Amino acid sequence: MKDLDAFFNPKSIAIVGASGDERKPSGVILKNLPAFGYKGKLYPVNPKYETLSGYKCYPSVLNIPDKVDLSIIIIPAPHVPKILSEHAEKGIKNVIISSSGFGETGEEGKKLEKEIKDIAKRAGIRILGPNCLGVIDNHTRFNTFFLPLEKVAKTKQGGLSLLSQSGSFVGFFWDIAPIEDVGVAKIVNYGNRADVGEIELLRYLAEDERTKVVAMYIESVQDGREFIESARFCSQKKPVVAIKAGKFDKGIAAVKSHTGALAGRYEVYKAAFKKGGVIEAFNFLEMYDYSKGLAMQPFAKGNKVLIVTCAGGIGVVMADLAPREGIELPQFPEDLKDRLKKRLPAYYSINNPLDLTGSTTDKEYEMVLEECLVNNPFFDAVVVVAHLAVPGLTKGVFDIIAEKAKKSGRPVVVCSTAGEETIAVKREVEEKGIPVYFTPERAIRVVSALIKRGRSVNSLNTNRATSYVIKNEFIEKAKTIIDDAVPNRDRPLLEDEAKALLKSIGIPVPEHFVAQDKEEAFHAANTIGWPVAMKIVSADILHKSDVGGVKLNIKNRDELYSAFDAMMDDVEKKANNAMIKGVLIEAMVKKGTEIIIGGIRDAQFGPAVMFGLGGIFVELLKDVSFGIAPINMDEAMEMIKQIKGYPLLTGFRGSLPVDIDAIAKTIMTVSELLNGVDDISEIDLNPVIAYPQGLVVVDAKVLLSTNKPPLH
Ligand SMILES: Nc1ncnc2c1ncn2[C@@H]1O[C@H](COP(=O)(O)OP(=O)(O)O)[C@@H](O)[C@H]1O
Numbered sequence: 001m002k003d004l005d006a007f008f009n010p011k012s013i014a015i016v017g018a019s020g021d022e023r024k025p026s027g028v029i030l031k032n033l034p035a036f037g038y039k040g041k042l043y044p045v046n047p048k049y050e051t052l053s054g055y056k057c058y059p060s061v062l063n064i065p066d067k068v069d070l071s072i073i074i075i076p077a078p079h080v081p082k083i084l085s086e087h088a089e090k091g092i093k094n095v096i097i098s099s100s101g102f103g104e105t106g107e108e109g110k111k112l113e114k115e116i117k118d119i120a121k122r123a124g125i126r127i128l129g130p131n132c133l134g135v136i137d138n139h140t141r142f143n144t145f146f147l148p149l150e151k152v153a154k155t156k157q158g159g160l161s162l163l164s165q166s167g168s169f170v171g172f173f174w175d176i177a178p179i180e181d182v183g184v185a186k187i188v189n190y191g192n193r194a195d196v197g198e199i200e201l202l203r204y205l206a207e208d209e210r211t212k213v214v215a216m217y218i219e220s221v222q223d224g225r226e227f228i229e230s231a232r233f234c235s236q237k238k239p240v241v242a243i244k245a246g247k248f249d250k251g252i253a254a255v256k257s258h259t260g261a262l263a264g265r266y267e268v269y270k271a272a273f274k275k276g277g278v279i280e281a282f283n284f285l286e287m288y289d290y291s292k293g294l295a296m297q298p299f300a301k302g303n304k305v306l307i308v309t310c311a312g313g314i315g316v317v318m319a320d321l322a323p324r325e326g327i328e329l330p331q332f333p334e335d336l337k338d339r340l341k342k343r344l345p346a347y348y349s350i351n352n353p354l355d356l357t358g359s360t361t362d363k364e365y366e367m368v369l370e371e372c373l374v375n376n377p378f379f380d381a382v383v384v385v386a387h388l389a390v391p392g393l394t395k396g397v398f399d400i401i402a403e404k405a406k407k408s409g410r411p412v413v414v415c416s417t418a419g420e421e422t423i424a425v426k427r428e429v430e431e432k433g434i435p436v437y438f439t440p441e442r443a444i445r446v447v448s449a450l451i452k453r454g455r456s457v458n459s460l461n462t463n464r465a466t467s468y469v470i471k472n473e474f475i476e477k478a479k480t481i482i483d484d485a486v487p488n489r490d491r492p493l494l495e496d497e498a499k500a501l502l503k504s505i506g507i508p509v510p511e512h513f514v515a516q517d518k519e520e521a522f523h524a525a526n527t528i529g530w531p532v533a534m535k536i537v538s539a540d541i542l543h544k545s546d547v548g549g550v551k552l553n554i555k556n557r558d559e560l561y562s563a564f565d566a567m568m569d570d571v572e573k574k575a576n577n578a579m580i581k582g583v584l585i586e587a588m589v590k591k592g593t594e595i596i597i598g599g600i601r602d603a604q605f606g607p608a609v610m611f612g613l614g615g616i617f618v619e620l621l622k623d624v625s626f627g628i629a630p631i632n633m634d635e636a637m638e639m640i641k642q643i644k645g646y647p648l649l650t651g652f653r654g655s656l657p658v659d660i661d662a663i664a665k666t667i668m669t670v671s672e673l674l675n676g677v678d679d680i681s682e683i684d685l686n687p688v689i690a691y692p693q694g695l696v697v698v699d700a701k702v703l704l705s706t707n708k709p710p711l712h
Pocket residue numbers: 510533535542543544545546550552586587588589590686687698699700
């Protein structure tokens with residue numbers, strides 16, 4: 001028996017706090033269990049009763065004569081610790097605590113939760129909950145939910161399993177499943193997650209034969225890194241679809257750097273999902289749609305999709321949606337086009353979407369699918385629009401579609417309606433293994449999910465060891481630089497120190513020198529070569545331009561001296577109590593494309609790296625992507641390609657294409673640096689100037705874990 005089996009298929013259960021009152025949760029559970037189909041032994045526990053609903057009732061679990069596989073506790077929270085100790089004494093190893101009144105209520109509740117955790121740990125008891133509905137296993141017919149069966153839908157057996165923090169979410173999920181014709185395997189609502197949570201459950205469902213797809217409702221995760229690992233483990237075996245709720249929670253406390261400010265938790269979750277191979281759904285419908293599509297069809301190996309339609313407009317709507325969903329609708333290869341031309345009426349135009357018009361027939365669909373799907377590997381997936389209102393189409397067309405899909409081994413999704421018969425036809429088609437969606441939007445998005453699944457399978461199989469680009473000795477060097485510069489960790493690195501650190505790990509920075517006075521500044525500029533940039537160096541000033549602390553393009557001594565005086569005046573006024581270490585004199589770098597690369601240490605997921613285009617792209621449009629460290633080459637490339645402004649990096653409208661490879665390597669290096677040096681809490685390389693060949697970091701801010709935030 002596997003670790004968590006007793007939660008899904010217990011042979012004997014106790015219900016502690018059982019009641020005969022069906023208006024109470026404890027009464028509902030007692031009534032539901034046998035009604036849902038539980039056939040094992042059932043022991044109600046409640047000192048107030050001798051019998052309950054025909055069962056002998058026990059004053060305590062200690063009085064139950066047999067072994068108890070699983071106990072469901074539903075009594076007021078303050079009594080739970082004592083009762084749990086009795087479970088320990090009895091040797092019960094698995095407990096669902098349905099009762100609320102724990103961590104979710106405040107400090108007192110948190111204490112109580114800690115107490116039950118400690119008891120359970122000492123006794124080797126596994127807890128699901130508290131504050132949860134528990135488990136439904138639709139195949140073993142086990143149901144601990146206190147939702148009266150007569151008030152909820154009957155949901156058919158199938159392959160979709162749901163893990164949810166929220167109980168109300170699963171209530172809705174359960175009721176909507178039959179409307180969406182989704183078969184359910186297991187549902188777990190783990191509530192406060194004192195012990196068993198999504199990390200273990202994902203591993204459990206990965207091995208569960210009944211589960212074909214795992215859907216998740218996530219507000220938070222137990223442990224970010226472990227979550228990614230278990231999601232990867234599960235995704236390697238079957239698709240995982242997740243909804244992240246609480247997207248706009250200001251998870252990260254006030255932070256001063258750009259990267260910090262842009263790192264809303266949700267962005268980092270997205271990156272974590274990607275790393276874990278998890279496909280994100282944005283709403284209920286998507287969750288059902290994706291889960292169904294992913295359970296029924298193989299994933300798409302690429303994003304080249306063919307749309308075959310009998311309804312021109314529907315094809316057009318799909319074509320409009322395709323690019324936003326990462327779908328390419330390429331034209332037919334010449335040979336295939338010729339073959340189709342010969343075999344279709346002359347007035348058809350052979351384009352993608354392929355509009356077979358309202359005068360088409362089953363036979364035409366058969367020919368087209370045989371040619372485009374079975375005989376030719378060009379398209380990675382096909383969306384078939386088959387509207388039965390077209391006179392020449394019969395239900396037989398779905399047999400044809402199913403047969404061709406199977407023969408080709410590539411994914412096919414159908415968009416169809418059929419008037420009053422809609423639901424019945426849809427059911428029949430889905431029984432043949434082809435998912436059907438009523439609207440073009442839904443069909444297209446499912447194809448997009450199949451493509452994402454293909455990508456994720458691909459990246460799950462790549463070797464993660466390829467992520468390492470900097471050697472250990474570089475990490476050691478970086479640590480030494482920090483130790484020497486800020487032994488007490490009482491301030492951020494100064495710009496020159498941050499740049500020395502970057503240089504030591506192979507990231508290019510402009511030549512620079514810190515001067516104490518005008519004379520030294522002049523001397524430095526002469527050595528570096530004119531023109532130069534001048535910047536204030538102060539641990540109290542993070543954003544130098546804001547206080548007049550940056551002067552650019554200084555061409556000679558006169559300009560240098562007056563810039564120096566003006567800077568000191570300005571800084572004196574705008575950052576009056578800042579300690580000034582000097583001015584940085586630095587080579588002016590050539591114009592190029594401004595990008596930003598940053599790093600944060602996320603409370604949940606640890607080191608994460610951000611990438612974006614500089615200037616308004618970051619500040620106004622928030623066009624950034626995140627990756628969780630360590631980041632390998634593929635992941636770095638994906639981060640770069642993911643931003644909307646990506647075309648600007650590849651030579652949009654005559655701009656010079658930049659060195660994507662160098663950017664990817666810098667992202668990887670920053671990820672390694674964060675991973676290797678715990679003391680760094682935030683990095684902000686803003687801007688980095690990228691060129692057709694190479695890049696240079698023009699501004700670097702490095703905050704250390706124990707620093708107080710800078711004043712300005
Ligand atoms: N060495 C340099 N060469 C060319 N431009 C520079 C240089 N240093 C700074 N800049 C420009 O000046 C801007 C502000 O400088 P930066 O060091 O980023 O200061 P801040 O602390 O205000 O972010 C940069 O965004 C960049 O456009």
